[in-house]
Amino acid sequence: MEIVFLGTAAFEGYPNPFCNGEHCLSAISSSKNIDKRLRSAVLIDNRVLIDFGPDIVASSQKLGLNLSKVELLLITHSHEDHLYIPNFAMRQRAFNNKFDELIDMTVMASDDVMKKIIESEYSVDAKLILKPVAPFKTYEFGEYEITPVPANHYVGENEKGLLYLIQKDSKTLFYATDTGPFDNLYAENLKNKVNLNKIDLxxxxxxxxxxxxxxxxxxxxxxxLQTLSILKTHDLLDDSSTIVAHHFSHHHNPNFHELQELYSRENILVSYDGMKIKV
Ligand SMILES: [Zn+2]
Ligand SMILES: [Zn+2]
Structure with missing residues (x-):
């Protein structure tokens, strides 16, 4: 799998244009693109997109990407930095010159997120195949196996956030934002309910x-770091696993090079917009 990071920021973007804090002022005046982060999303093999936030247009323009080959969209949760429902209109006939050639896009999301998508006029006639998914079940999609697992992240009364395990060619990617720490029970569930052996990325x-x-x-x-240590204790990570820190808020995270200096001490990579990784 080849993964491209379309955006790597938390909710407010980095820099937040309304913030005069030290990190935001330093990021906006930086001449380096690497110091500027759009809202988080990743693209896998040009075919699978994870999350559909308000910066999809900006990030695909910035990186020179065309998303018309995306066959599968995975939504983690409905926080506005991860799901901006009007994006679906870009697939409707009125906004698309090659609508007749546009391939269907399957959308996987929890029941509650799916309800929000279905209720919106933007999802009508957008060539979508809507597939509600549940945690710990595995769904086959072409050569991919997709397993949603619960996030430790409050979204609302009715909605539970999801994270995704994506397997292809006997490699496993675990896309795990937004979430808080995992405990031993969480790691045991990954082993026992999903039969997970090892996370490659x-x-x-x-x-x-x-x-x-x-x-x-x-x-x-x-x-x-505590989460990594729990996953290692349960043999879900080993020295050959690649670990990437992702989804940065401007409040508590310095610029890319400082972050890289801190995370590299633990052999952890720091995501940036446009970063590519193969697994
Ligand atoms: Zn978020
Ligand atoms: Zn969130």
Whole structure:
């Protein structure tokens, strides 16, 4: 699988254009693109897109990507940085000059997210195949196996966020944002309910970075490392696994090069917009 990061920021983008904090001012005045982050999404093999936030247009323009070959869209949850429903209109006849040639796009999301998509006029006649999915069940899609698993992330009364395990050619990618720390029970569930052996590429929430936070819906640097240690204890990660920190908030995370300096001490990569990884 080849993964391209379309965006790597948390909810407000990095820099947040309304913020005069040190990190945002330094990012906006930086001459380097690597210091500027759009809202998080990744593209796999040009065919599978994870999340559909408000920066999909900006990120695909910036990276020179055409998304018309995307056959599968996975939605983690309905927070606005991950799902901007009007995006579906770009697939409707009125907005698409090659509508007749446009291939269907399957959308996988939880029941509650799917309800929001179905209720919207933007999803009508957009060549969508809507497939509600449940955690710990595996769905085949061409040569991919897709297994949603629960996120440790509050979304709303009725909605539980999802993370996705994506398997192809006996490699496993675990896309794990937005989420807080995993505990031993979580790792046991990955082993027992999903039969997971090893994660080859882990893309893990690092939103809260270098802060002391009691909030459990995202990872701090400390809880990021604790999560890795739990997954290692259960043999779900080993020295050959690639680990990427992802989904950065401007509050608690310095610029790319400082982050890279801190995470590289633990052999962890730091995501940036446009980053490509093969697994
Ligand atoms: Zn988010
Ligand atoms: Zn969220």
């Amino acid at each position: 882990l893309i893990l929430d690092a939103t809260l970075g270098f802060t002391q936070s009691e909030y459990l819906g995202h990872n701090t640097y400390e809880s990021f």
